[in-house]
Every structure is written in C-alpha cells, then in structure tokens.
Amino acid sequence: MGWTELKEAVLAAGGCRIEGTLPDYAVATSTAGPGAGGSGAVFFSVDGRRVRLAIAEGGRATLIPRPDGAARLRCGELELEGRIEPVGLHCPRQAFITVSESCRYRCRYCPVPLQEGRRKSVEECVALVDGVRDRVDAIALTSGVAESIEEEEEYVCRVVRALRDFGLPIGVSIFPTPETPQRLHELGVAEVKFNLEAATPAIFAAHCPDLPFDRVLEALAASVPLFGRGHVFSNVIVGLGETGRELEACIDRLVGMGVVPVLRPLNPVAGCGEYARPDSALLDRAARHLRTRLGEAGLDGGEALTMCAACTGCDLAPWRDL
Numbered sequence: 040m041g042w043t044e045l046k047e048a049v050l051a052a053g054g055c056r057i058e059g060t061l062p063d064y065a066v067a068t069s070t071a072g073p074g075a076g077g078s079g080a081v082f083f084s085v086d087g088r089r090v091r092l093a094i095a096e097g098g099r100a101t102l103i104p105r106p107d108g109a110a111r112l113r114c115g116e117l118e119l120e121g122r123i124e125p126v127g128l129h130c131p132r133q134a135f136i137t138v139s140e141s142c143r144y145r146c147r148y149c150p151v152p153l154q155e156g157r158r159k160s161v162e163e164c165v166a167l168v169d170g171v172r173d174r175v176d177a178i179a180l181t182s183g184v185a186e187s188i189e190e191e192e193e194y195v196c197r198v199v200r201a202l203r204d205f206g207l208p209i210g211v212s213i214f215p216t217p218e219t220p221q222r223l224h225e226l227g228v229a230e231v232k233f234n235l236e237a238a239t240p241a242i243f244a245a246h247c248p249d250l251p252f253d254r255v256l257e258a259l260a261a262s263v264p265l266f267g268r269g270h271v272f273s274n275v276i277v278g279l280g281e282t283g284r285e286l287e288a289c290i291d292r293l294v295g296m297g298v299v300p301v302l303r304p305l306n307p308v309a310g311c312g313e314y315a316r317p318d319s320a321l322l323d324r325a326a327r328h329l330r331t332r333l334g335e336a337g338l339d340g341g342e343a344l345t346m347c348a349a350c351t352g353c354d355l356a357p358w359r360d361l
C-alpha cells in the first residue's frame with residue numbers, strides 16, 4: 040500500500056478528523072479554491088508528495104499529529120507516516136493570495152460569491168508576501184470578479200507590479216480578457232492558469248451561465264507561446280456530471296494545446312451541495328489518462344513553479360502522485 044491509494048481515498052473522503060493537537064504553524068485558511076470559507080486545512084506530506092486535508096469533525100480520514108510535526112494519516116484500512124507541512128499563505132512554499140474575496144458571478148460550484156469578502160489593497164498584498172518571505176519560493180494570485188472582468192484584470196496587474204520586487208516567480212489565475220495573456224507576460228508573470236472548470240461547453244453553461252467558455256480556451260491558446268509549454272494550466276473539475284469520455288476528450292484537447300490540466304475533484308459546496316464527491320476509481324482513471332497524454336506530448340506538470348500544479352495538495356497530480 041502506498042501514497043497513491045491513500046491520497047485517492049482521502050480526496051474521495053473529503054474531510055479529515057484531527058486526533059490530537061496540531062502545531063501552531065499547521066492550519067491554513069482559504070478564501071479561494073475548493074476549501075474557500077471552510078474551517079481550515081492541514082497539509083500532510085510524505086517524501087515531497089502532499090495532500091491538503093480539509094478539517095472536518097465527521098471526516099472519514101484521520102490525522103494523528105505529534106508535537107514534533109510528524110503525523111500519521113489514516114483513511115479506512117490505509118495509513119502512512121509523514122509530516123505536517125508549514126504553510127506560507129494558503130499552501131506550503133507559496134504566498135497564494137486571493138485579491139478580491141468576492142465575485143459578481145455565481146458559478147454554481149464556487150463558494151467565493153457567498154463570502155462577499157473585500158478586496159485587498161496593493162499595500163496589503165505586499166505586506167502579506169513580506170510576512171512569509173522566508174518560507175516561500177513563489178507568489179500566486181487569484182481573484183473573484185469584484186466589478187468587471189476588465190477592471191479586475193487591471194487591478195491584479197497593479198498588484199503584480201508591486202510584487203515584482205520580491206524576485207519570486209509569480210503565477211496568476213483570473214478570468215481572462217482577450218488581452219490578459221499578453222499583459223501578464225509583459226509584466227514578467229511566470230505562469231498563468233485560466234480555468235476551464237467544466238469538461239464540456241454545455242456543463243460550463245449550466246454552471247456558469249454568464250461567462251464565456253470560449254474566452255478561456257482562447258486565452259489558454261494565446262498563453263502557451265508566451266509562457267511556454269508546461270507553464271500554462273487549467274483546472275478541470277471532475278464530477279460535474281461529465282462522462283468519462285467527455286473528461287478524456289477535454290484532457291486531450293488541453294494537452295494538445297500545450298496546456299497542463301489540473302484535475303480537481305469536485306467539492307460539493309455552494310450550488311453543487313447535492314452532488315456526489317467523485318470516487319477514488321474515477322480520480323485514478325482520469326489521472327492515469329492524463330499521465331499517458333502528457334507523456335505522449337512531452338509535457339511535464341512537474342516543471343510548474345507556482346499555483347496548484349506546483350502545490351498538488353488538492354488533486355491527484357500524475358507528475359507527483361502516480
């Protein structure tokens with residue numbers, strides 16, 4: 040029994056119970072991503088492989104921490120000894136900032152619009168990175184859409200300008216305008232992630248009725264020549280009702296463009312509260328298909344410097360977990 044089976048089981052389980060006292064540095068809170076607004080998370084790692092554990096009292100997985108940072112993770116019959124990783128901002132080794140913690144759109148799977156949070160000032164973003172500078176290798180920015188897609192892009196570009204002095208690779212994941220890839224590239228951004236989210240245009244339209252699917256595809260296509268193969272990413276949620284064949288076709292399409300898909304297990308929250316969490320067999324099949332296609336295309340997600348492909352806490356990432 041090894042890492043892959045345990046991570047698959049934990050991702051399918053969703054939540055993790057903590058039996059004992061966590062070290063002070065351990066708990067991360069999130070204002071974006073699958074755990075936005077939740078009760079915090081812990082990162083457990085074994086030999087450089089990592090899983091994000093959403094803390095939940097009734098969770099099927101159990102983490103038993105010890106005072107020295109060692110810990111045992113158990114899910115059903117599976118268990119491994121590892122370590123609890125310190126977080127930078129949101130995740131280990133990165134200062135991952137959600138610039139605007141609100142969104143005028145209402146994508147059904149996303150909890151960010153429900154938070155109605157505020158926008159961080161440029162100075163706040165600089166201070167946040169400064170506070171964790173000694174324990175991060177990268178900066179990542181994401182954002183809801185506070186006013187408009189264009190206005191948000193403009194604001195995030197201001198934040199990027201202010202953060203360049205840290206000399207760290209910067210990754211940006213926002214909803215793109217047609218000019219976003221070029222603008223971010225000119226600012227020296229290292230990597231971008233524009234999220235397709237759904238495997239098909241029809242599923243996207245059903246969950247994000249006000250956003251254009253094709254805009255994301257166009258931005259991804261425009262980004263590959265600018266940022267390079269292996270440095271452009273797109274989240275695809277697994278479990279929104281797509282068939283296995285549809286998911287594979289989406290993976291094939293993205294990889295064919297030179298984009299690295301990040302296969303994100305659905306977290307049934309917000310308007311998707313009634314959906315089932317994808318099971319471990321489904322996650323395993325999708326990740327193995329992705330591994331094959333990446334290999335054929337000569338693409339390596341392991342080259343990622345920033346954001347989810349570098350973190351891999353929430354996903355079964357073939358370049359690290361298989």
Ligand code: SF4
Pocket residue numbers: 071072073091129130135346347348350351352353354
């Ligand atoms: S995989 Fe992405 S969303 Fe998940 S903890 Fe890491 S950076 Fe955050």
